[in-house]
């Protein structure tokens with residue numbers, strides 16, 4: 001019996017090692033306010049190809065994602081979340097996307113941080129054509145306008 005349990009544990013450990021070889025878990029800050037935000041943020045994250053799970057915590061304002069590092073990256077996930085209207089550590093949502101959110105979801109924005117991100121073009125690594133084109137206001141006041 002003991003041997004059998006040991007065998008199962010060994011299989012489990014080996015299995016989780018294989019999974020962790022390509023799966024990565026990262027945590028970053030995403031601004032939001034309520035349960036609707038939670039759904040929107042998590043949906044935006046899981047809609048990115050390669051994302052396995054996404055869990056946003058309202059109290060800590062942290063989004064924990066686990067994803068296949070070969071298919072996507074924390075940057076891509078944050079881009080998607082920002083496009084849904086929520087500021088992340090790296091990217092700010094466009095003013096239009098933000099104002100399109102329901103009133104209960106209009107979280108407190110950090111003005112200084114927003115300006116800093118917009119001014120620094122090195123933060124803007126996503127493809128201008130695919131990520132920025134559906135939102136005209138993005139070209140004037142988000143990082144999409146810098147390139």
Ligand SMILES: [Cu+2]
Nearest residue numbers: 034036037105
């Ligand atoms: Cu909300």
